[in-house]
Amino acid sequence: MDQPTLYAEPGASWWPLLWGPVFALLGLGVEALTGPTRPLLWLVVALLLLLPTMLWVQGRRRVYEVRLTPVALHQGREELPIRDVAAVEDVEPRAGAKVLGGGWTLPRGTEAVPIALSDGTVVTGWARDADALRAGMAKLLAARGGSADA
Template structure:
């Protein structure tokens, strides 16, 4: 069996994972908090309650984190832009609209958000894109200025 050639993998220009697995530490911390509440109450520790908190909180957070890593992750390579579960070719990007300034909303801010979401995810900022075939959309990222700069390095915009 041969290993994959590292040159075959596309160069990643921008990446955001969507959510961090570090949030899973809240489960054990909640169990410790419940155990300390029991200890300070004077009744001793009954391990059932902290165990339930550990399992429920960790399980719920694991589901949320996994969903966020699927639906709100971003990856830009020289040939593709993946936003959540949707991938577009960078060759389809005709223009990147300027960043929104001031209180008045830009027209591109009402465009469809890329990915299978109903809008730009919370905590992210949209980037207006003009696509081929008279289509338009919004890319988005937490570090939107870094993604915008990376998009500019990949997309060849026509002179206006």
């Protein structure tokens, strides 16, 4: 059963897919100013640049996606069940705390969201808008009757 999404951040936008075609159009334009044009060549260049960019964007969307549902926090490919979360407000970040999502450090451009788990450990979640993610998780904790404070 699909759960409603309470908070979401895509890992990347699709606009970088325009890089290859724009570069090819610029190349075709410069070539048109300087002599005979080879549109088929520039079409191949656009496709050759488009394909790896598509893979790069798709990979970033999977690895850096943040999604909060009523049952779990998804950070990249890792899932943290909300039932395992004890608190998200007033949690002190700990040095060496596990970073959710499988990375060693926070993804660039994100802020840390320390999360206290039911077993007493603290893990580090992340989001571009850490306050919005923290607020969404605190609402879920309050709704289940648990404490949203540490």
